[in-house]
Amino acid sequence: MHITKDLVAASAMPLVLGILTEGESYGYAILKQVNDLSGGQLEWTDGLLYPLLHRLERLGHVESAWETPPAGRRRKYYRITDQGRAELAEQRRQWATVVDALQGVWSTSQSIKLIKAPAWESAG
Amino acid sequence: MTVDSNHDLDSQIAEWRSYVHRRRELHYTDVEELEDHLRSRITELTEAGLRADEAFLIAVKRMGSLDELSREFAREHSERLWKQLMLPGEPDLPAARSRRELPVMVICAAVAALAIKVPSLFGLNLDDEGAFYLSNLSFFALPPLAAYFVWQRRLSPRVIGALAGLFILGAVAANAYPLADDSQSLVLTAIHLPIALWLVVGVAYVGGEWRSQRRRMDFIRFTGEWLIYFVLIALGGGVLTAFTVGTFRAIGVDAETFIQSWLLPCGAMAAVVVAAWLVEAKQSVIENMAPVLTRVFTPLFAVALLAFLVGIIWTNNGIDVERDALILFDLLLVIVLGLLLYAISARDPAARPVLFDRLQLVLVVIALIIDVFVLVAITGRITQWGFSPNKTAALGENLILLTNLAWSSWLFFGFVRNRMPFARLEQWQTRYIIVYFVWAWTVVLAFPPVFGFA
Numbered sequence: 001m002h003i004t005k006d007l008v009a010a011s012a013m014p015l016v017l018g019i020l021t022e023g024e025s026y027g028y029a030i031l032k033q034v035n036d037l038s039g040g041q042l043e044w045t046d047g048l049l050y051p052l053l054h055r056l057e058r059l060g061h062v063e064s065a066w067e068t069p070p071a072g073r074r075r076k077y078y079r080i081t082d083q084g085r086a087e088l089a090e091q092r093r094q095w096a097t098v099v100d101a102l103q104g105v106w107s108t109s110q111s112i113k114l115i116k117a118p119a120w121e122s123a124g
Numbered sequence: 125m126t127v128d129s130n131h132d133l134d135s136q137i138a139e140w141r142s143y144v145h146r147r148r149e150l151h152y153t154d155v156e157e158l159e160d161h162l163r164s165r166i167t168e169l170t171e172a173g174l175r176a177d178e179a180f181l182i183a184v185k186r187m188g189s190l191d192e193l194s195r196e197f198a199r200e201h202s203e204r205l206w207k208q209l210m211l212p213g214e215p216d217l218p219a220a221r222s223r224r225e226l227p228v229m230v231i232c233a234a235v236a237a238l239a240i241k242v243p244s245l246f247g248l249n250l251d252d253e254g255a256f257y258l259s260n261l262s263f264f265a266l267p268p269l270a271a272y273f274v275w276q277r278r279l280s281p282r283v284i285g286a287l288a289g290l291f292i293l294g295a296v297a298a299n300a301y302p303l304a305d306d307s308q309s310l311v312l313t314a315i316h317l318p319i320a321l322w323l324v325v326g327v328a329y330v331g332g333e334w335r336s337q338r339r340r341m342d343f344i345r346f347t348g349e350w351l352i353y354f355v356l357i358a359l360g361g362g363v364l365t366a367f368t369v370g371t372f373r374a375i376g377v378d379a380e381t382f383i384q385s386w387l388l389p390c391g392a393m394a395a396v397v398v399a400a401w402l403v404e405a406k407q408s409v410i411e412n413m414a415p416v417l418t419r420v421f422t423p424l425f426a427v428a429l430l431a432f433l434v435g436i437i438w439t440n441n442g443i444d445v446e447r448d449a450l451i452l453f454d455l456l457l458v459i460v461l462g463l464l465l466y467a468i469s470a471r472d473p474a475a476r477p478v479l480f481d482r483l484q485l486v487l488v489v490i491a492l493i494i495d496v497f498v499l500v501a502i503t504g505r506i507t508q509w510g511f512s513p514n515k516t517a518a519l520g521e522n523l524i525l526l527t528n529l530a531w532s533s534w535l536f537f538g539f540v541r542n543r544m545p546f547a548r549l550e551q552w553q554t555r556y557i558i559v560y561f562v563w564a565w566t567v568v569l570a571f572p573p574v575f576g577f578a
Binding site: 026027028031045046047048050051054055058066073074075076 | 153154156157158160161163164165183186187188192193196197199200201
């Protein structure tokens with residue numbers, strides 16, 4: 001299944017913020033987690049995660065720091081801020097509304113489809 | 125993974141990094157972050173059984189196209205498209221020297237600013253001793269500027285000695301000759317000594333390689349940009365002055381004395397050094413302005429001069445060669461030469477002639493024709509009244525510029541007709557600098573005694 005670009009873009013911010021509520025992380029690990037959470041369905045272009053992280057940082061939703069583990073290379077870690085948590089809560093409310101509305105649509109369209117389907121068959 | 129494939133991988137990543145670095149939307153730390161990502165992806169893929177080079181290809185592919193990536197980065201960091209000069213340099217441009225660059229520049233600027241106040245310690249005030257300041261103006265700012273380049277280019281003692289010698293020679297010429305305050309020679313010295321010493325600064329600028337034609341061209345570029353920056357700083361200084369006077373007047377304090385005896389002279393001297401530093405600091409960051417202005421004004425000047433030429437012929441009026449006419453036309457030639465120089469300075473020598481080059485040629489030829497009219501008119505005057513220092517200098521300059529432009533237009537003509545490489549024209553201009561050098565020093569050193577200190 002291919003998820004459209006717009007949908008990926010819209011869900012990216014709450015996903016990243018949500019993952020960061022579990023603790024600080026870095027780009028590659030965030031991407032892995034998105035992959036795991038979506039069962040490999042949500043495909044991001046790897047590089048594009050970083051402009052998003054930078055935007056979140058500029059808006060003050062996350063903060064970053066370069067850390068060098070004892071044996072390893074320098075890596076930039078991101079951590080969610082209080083403002084970021086508030087933003088995530090807000091986004092969550094918005095998504096809940098959208099999902100509710102969609103569920104309403106699915107249930108009505110289900111019935112429409114059930115009525116219309118035989119009509120198509122007879123026409124074809 | 126073997127040691128060998130590890131080495132291959134590192135070199136592949138290094139290549140990728142240098143490729144990505146070319147995008148100015150991506151800063152050094154961004155690339156570092158992306159590289160970390162790339163390496164993490166490669167590690168995962170090789171652990172899954174892929175060979176290092178295969179893993180590299182996949183990882184790069186998954187990173188996304190560089191165009192898309194830099195577009196996204198640009199959207200997020202739009203300020204990066206506007207190069208910010210005053211921000212500290214990127215961390216990948218190391219060298220302790222560049223960190224000391226700013227303090228050294230500030231010291232040189234401060235020395236220049238204070239130097240102009242030193243004579244007043246010995247009772248030579250700016251208001252009463254105008255003649256002294258007029259002929260010595262270049263000794264306040266230009267030695268600190270030369271010193272800055274000496275430090276920056278790490279010049280050898282021999283070059284430093286030559287520079288110091290020339291500055292001392294200039295100082296002697298400016299002060300040892302018994303010139304009256306209202307003499308023509310004093311004004312000539314005041315005009316030509318800065319030019320002579322500016323070319324001496326040029327020797328410091330090119331790091332002592334004054335024979336190198338490429339470096340001379342760099343100095344020409346530097347001069348144009350410096351002038352633009354100096355004017356910009358002067359405009360800012362004007363605003364500062366206006367506000368200082370206005371605000372202090374509002375509280376009943378007269379700031380004009382402070383401005384006239386401190387802010388203006390010290391500010392102007394410091395601006396000489398600061399403008400030079402700005403040019404150096406931003407030369408690879410911002411597009412040079414002088415060639416841009418040249419592009420804008422070459423057609424306009426061509427039209428204006430053509431109109432003037434048509435006017436001469438149409439009305440059949442001779443040119444009025446009263447007092448200042450010759451100097452006016454000298455300045456006109458200087459402008460035309462400047463337009464030519466800065467068009468050359470920004471041109472790719474290998475490019476084919478285009479319409480703009482033809483326009484440039486037309487401009488130079490019109491200027492030449494006008495100047496011939498002027499010379500014919502002035503020769504009559506000189507044979508009638510004899511040579512004075514002013515007239516001789518103005519005439520000499522006119523001939524020097526005329527010679528330059530005449531030969532330039534010949535070379536240009538050959539270039540436009542595809543008969544000659546453009547580099548010939550460039551070489552001619554850079555070689556000719558020596559003529560300006562000799563002339564400026566001749567006026568400063570030889571004119572006063574030759575004309576009996578008139």
